Amino acid sequence: MRPLIDVSTLERMLKRGGPAPVLLDVRWHLGGPPGVESYRKGHLPGAVFVDLDRDVAGTPGSGGRHPLPEPAAFEAAMRRAGVFADRPVVVYDGADSTAAARLWWTLRYFGHENVRVLDGGYHAWTTAGNAVAVGDSYEEVEPGDFQARPGNLPVLDAAGAAALAKAGVLLDARASERYRGEVEPIDPVAGHIPGAVNAPTLGNVGVDGRFLPSELLRERFAGLGATDAVDVGAYCGSGVTAAHEILALHLAGIPAALYVGSWSAWVADPTNPVATGEA
Incomplete structure (x- = not known):
């Protein structure tokens, strides 16, 4: 499966009815404001914010500044975000997919087989004139059933x-x-x-x-x-x-x-x- 999805394809998926893909916003600004602040100002409707430092990496130390998270911790974070094993996931960041690619890779490493990156990210979505939501979406999230099984990527x-x-x-x-x-x-x-x-x-x-x-x-x-x-x-x-x-x-x-x-x-x-x- 091609790991990228464009805005028009995602629009069609969201409009066709039935189970929609899980949308994860992983905007992250090295040395800048927390990504959650950008998320609260505007995000794809239904998207849930995922914190790269907290949810997609482990504790910094001898293993580096962003080591792999422990399987149980990553599993819990993805379940909180509403990730299911049998539902597609679309991840995005501000524009260049730097942070989104890390979440894509981590989900794939831990065994999710249907993950795609929104090419161009939030910028591409808004440039196309699509609606956005503000605030938080956590209250509306149904807990997922994703199980983290490490070792699926080299x-x-x-x-x-x-x-x-x-x-x-x-x-x-x-x-x-x-x-x-x-x-x-x-x-x-x-x-x-x-x-x-x-x-x-x-x-x-x-x-x-x-x-x-x-x-x-x-x-x-x-x-x-x-x-x-x-x-x-x-x-x-x-x-x-x-x-x-x-x-x-x-x-x-x-x-x-x-x-x-x-x-x-x-x-x-x-x-x-x-x-x-x-x-």
Whole structure:
């Protein structure tokens, strides 16, 4: 199943009657106001807010700033949001799907088989002139029955990421200046995993936040050495934008593993080597 859905297709699904897809709003602003504030000002009718830091990640620590949540905690969060095993789920964020891709990936990792990302997010929905709702929708949510079963998508640990950087292609989804080690606004050490190739996430989308066509994504990744003929993985600062890279690779027909702990977990171990500059 194609992991993206456009606004017009979602509109038709919502209007046709019968069980509608579960809508999850996961807007998240790194260093900005909480996403729930944007949600309360306006969201897709019937959508429920999901907090990326609280619901889609575990407690920060040696496993990184956004480690995998515990299965029981994620299951409880998704049930509160009304997620059912047999109902489709559509996730969205503000526009570029950075946070939505992490929720898409996490739901898929824990076994939900019918999850799609609204391409262009809330911006695309409102630009099309569609109605929005305000306030909270939690009171109207029927608790779901989703069961979290981990292990349905490939993941990397630090050793696996290091090995893949040598034997396959490990993509670093952060901005180029962070990859080169020129700046590091968040983590205590600047640089990248030795052997990793820089592929900034924003290169996967156009100015409107929508993903590039699959053929352009294939060309982009092929130019970086990532094809379906080699083993591919991705990491970023904390495993959020790298999930966006995994989604873009999926659209390009390239299977890839996610290093969930990413750079924040890598530098938590002082024995891990650090490279700077260009590859």
